[in-house]
Amino acid sequence: MRTLEQTTQEVLDLASKHFNVPAGSLAPEDDFFKKLGIDSLQTLEMLSRLENHFGIELPDYEVQGVSDFRTLASRIQSRL
Amino acid sequence: MLDLSKYQSIGAALKDALGEFANEVCLIEADREREKERLTYREFKARAHPLAKALQDAGFAAGDRASIIMTNQSKWLISAYAIFYAGGVLVPLDYKLTPDEQWQLLKHSGAIVLVTEYPIWRQLSAVEGRAAATNVTTVLVTEAPKNAELAGAHRWEEFQDGGEPVFIPRTRKDVACIVYSSGTGGRPKGCMMTHENYLEQCVALTSIYSFSPGMRYLSILPTNHAIDFMVGFFGPFICGAAVVHLRTLRPEYVREAFSKYKITYVSLVPLVLKNLQKGLQARFDELSPGKRRIFNALVSINKALTKSRPRLGLSRRLLKQVHEPFGGELRTIIVGGAFTEPQTLQFFYDLGIPVANGYGLTEAGTAITVNDLKPFRADTVGKPLPGMEVRIVNANTDGIGEVSVRSKTIMSGYLNEPELTAETIVDGWLMTGDLGRFDSAGHLQLFGRKKNMIVSEEGKNIYPEDIEAVFDSLAVKEFCVFAANYIWPQRSMVGEQLLLALHLEPGQTYTVELRREISARNNKLLNYKRIHGVALFDQDFPRTASLKIKRNVLAEQLAKLDRATAFLPL
Numbered sequence: 334m335r336t337l338e339q340t341t342q343e344v345l346d347l348a349s350k351h352f353n354v355p356a357g358s359l360a361p362e363d364d365f366f367k368k369l370g371i372d373s374l375q376t377l378e379m380l381s382r383l384e385n386h387f388g389i390e391l392p393d394y395e396v397q398g399v400s401d402f403r404t405l406a407s408r409i410q411s412r413l
Numbered sequence: 414m415l416d417l418s419k420y421q422s423i424g425a426a427l428k429d430a431l432g433e434f435a436n437e438v439c440l441i442e443a444d445r446e447r448e449k450e451r452l453t454y455r456e457f458k459a460r461a462h463p464l465a466k467a468l469q470d471a472g473f474a475a476g477d478r479a480s481i482i483m484t485n486q487s488k489w490l491i492s493a494y495a496i497f498y499a500g501g502v503l504v505p506l507d508y509k510l511t512p513d514e515q516w517q518l519l520k521h522s523g524a525i526v527l528v529t530e531y532p533i534w535r536q537l538s539a540v541e542g543r544a545a546a547t548n549v550t551t552v553l554v555t556e557a558p559k560n561a562e563l564a565g566a567h568r569w570e571e572f573q574d575g576g577e578p579v580f581i582p583r584t585r586k587d588v589a590c591i592v593y594s595s596g597t598g599g600r601p602k603g604c605m606m607t608h609e610n611y612l613e614q615c616v617a618l619t620s621i622y623s624f625s626p627g628m629r630y631l632s633i634l635p636t637n638h639a640i641d642f643m644v645g646f647f648g649p650f651i652c653g654a655a656v657v658h659l660r661t662l663r664p665e666y667v668r669e670a671f672s673k674y675k676i677t678y679v680s681l682v683p684l685v686l687k688n689l690q691k692g693l694q695a696r697f698d699e700l701s702p703g704k705r706r707i708f709n710a711l712v713s714i715n716k717a718l719t720k721s722r723p724r725l726g727l728s729r730r731l732l733k734q735v736h737e738p739f740g741g742e743l744r745t746i747i748v749g750g751a752f753t754e755p756q757t758l759q760f761f762y763d764l765g766i767p768v769a770n771g772y773g774l775t776e777a778g779t780a781i782t783v784n785d786l787k788p789f790r791a792d793t794v795g796k797p798l799p800g801m802e803v804r805i806v807n808a809n810t811d812g813i814g815e816v817s818v819r820s821k822t823i824m825s826g827y828l829n830e831p832e833l834t835a836e837t838i839v840d841g842w843l844m845t846g847d848l849g850r851f852d853s854a855g856h857l858q859l860f861g862r863k864k865n866m867i868v869s870e871e872g873k874n875i876y877p878e879d880i881e882a883v884f885d886s887l888a889v890k891e892f893c894v895f896a897a898n899y900i901w902p903q904r905s906m907v908g909e910q911l912l913l914a915l916h917l918e919p920g921q922t923y924t925v926e927l928r929r930e931i932s933a934r935n936n937k938l939l940n941y942k943r944i945h946g947v948a949l950f951d952q953d954f955p956r957t958a959s960l961k962i963k964r965n966v967l968a969e970q971l972a973k974l975d976r977a978t979a980f981l982p983l
Contacts, residue, residue, distance in 0.1 A: 364936050366940040367936065367940075372684060372870075372871075372940075373684070373871065373940070374664060374684065374685060374688045377662065377663045377664060378663070378664060380663065381663050381664075381665060390445070392532070392660070392661065393484070393660070393661050393662060393663075394484065394508075394530070394532040394533070395532070397508075397509065397532075398509075398511065398939070400936070400940060
């Protein structure tokens with residue numbers, strides 16, 4: 334079972350890979366809309382990648398209003 | 414299609430539609446690759462009537478207000494029908510608002526019933542004391558887990574009574590819905606839409622874009638939005654067509670739905686349309702040079718053959734590889750909620766996929782103008798719909814002035830806001846606050862806004878005064894939020910930005926710390942509500958006797974600054 338820290342790190346790694354930003358340039362408290370310069374649709378694409386990676390289903394409502402990696406990781410963690 | 418001229422209310426028309434098209438499929442609901450629900454009109458009625466009866470047994474009566482806060486799904490439409498059947502007024506609220514905003518609008522609307530889904534109720538009920546401050550006495554929650562704590566709410570699935578409910582007739586002039594066009598932080602603008610508004614709008618829209626049994630509409634825009642309510646519920650239902658709901662809007666499932674359910678119509682906001690364009694363009698760019706040449710030649714042939722009107726059958730055959738992923742039945746993509754760039758519209762039309770571009774406001778009952786595709790024009794928002802009188806007020810030498818509208822689809826007013834209503838509807842004409850002119854072919858062209866607001870590409874209206882609270886007690890002398898184009902008018906409806914005007918304390922400078930503080934607060938706002946930059950102003954803001962900022966005067970003063978140097982991006 335992953336810890337929340339591990340989950341958060343995997344979320345950051347996957348986001349940096351998917352959006353082509355240098356590894357280590359993203360922090361858990363970062364606002365992913367701003368930091369990655371992405372819109373709501375690109376966020377949905379990122380969620381699909383995360384679902385595949387973690388092998389979970391994350392309903393859209395679970396991520397409603399979420400804009401930072403840490404909260405996103407905690408929502409994923411609760412479904413692992 | 415039913416003859417709507419015979420009907421007094423939405424409820425009466427829907428009631429007959431359920432009988433007329435009893436054996437047709439009206440709703441399909443999918444969750445990822447799983448189909449959760451497929452209902453005929455007869456089955457829809459069987460679900461809605463016990464709910465209407467239970468509402469009536471609970472004391473819900475004619476003119477009472479009931480709110481729905483749900484993502485797009487079959488239970489949204491079933492609940493709405495039950496509310497109309499019982500003579501109620503529907504208050505559809507945006508499920509994307511924060512719980513605080515939702516409570517605020519629930520209170521303002523005077524709703525006594527709330528229908529919502531469990532994850533939303535979990536968040537709403539976590540805000541203590543808010544329910545008590547509203548008139549809400551009955552809460553119905555869908556799909557709650559077995560042992561869930563419901564905080565006094567009823568399970569939607571169990572809230573049903575036996576026996577037939579009594580149909581409560583309403584008249585055309587009665588309010589059918591209260592639709593909030595904005596105002597979550599400042600002055601709520603609850604548009605009171607009458608039954609007549611919807612009946613007339615439906616007649617006008619379906620005269621150009623018709624539905625019939627067997628057609629399928631993919632419902633993606635939130636159903637609380639005026640467009641989806643009309644073309645994703647009322648319009649298809651009174652024509653016996655079907656509505657397809659997806660419980661997740663991930664791009665891959667949306668793409669799959671087109672071919673899986675043979676979609677006829679879909680409504681999108683410009684942001685999603687542009688994303689589709691990007692995806693298609695990427696596919697075309699991957700073609701080998703030889704295939705690319707053939708493809709370009711086919712597109713050129715299609716362009717030449719569809720110059721005067723769309724020819725769907727021909728385009729589908731010519732550009733099969735483009736049309737197949739859309740299911741092969743797609744007639745038109747309806748785009749709305751915000752302004753769409755002409756090059757995006759042209760891109761799709763050249764591929765043989767007509768995009769119905771139009772212009773409208775919630776206050777005007779959805780659409781005012783629509784492109785009728787005879788011929789297709791990417792540079793305008795089309796001609797006024799039947800029944801719409803549109804004129805340009807105070808036109809300048811270029812013929813550009815404020816667009817105003819008169820028709821039976823115009824709202825009766827803003828709830829509890831007689832002054833605001835009087836400012837907005839003058840002698841029966843709705844003043845839109847948008848700037849436009851008619852060309853020689855009678856098409857409306859838009860050139861920007863007169864009012865202090867922006868519309869995001871996701872179709873969200875954002876009024877600056879609604880987001881100022883997040884900057885309360887910021888360590889500056891005073892501040893005010895504006896739409897940048899309101900200060901420095903642009904002949905454009907795209908790329909709109911919000912600006913925070915700052916007047917610093919004497920001797921204070923705009924430091925990195927202050928910028929960080931503004932950014933941190935800005936990040937608390939939903940992404941589409943965030944300000945884009947700051948402008949420094951070195952004089953006291955003009956104020957009224959009651960110390961309210963005179964926004965229009967301040968905007969005139971700020972306009973003297975050079976936008977290029979004054980606008981400091983965050």
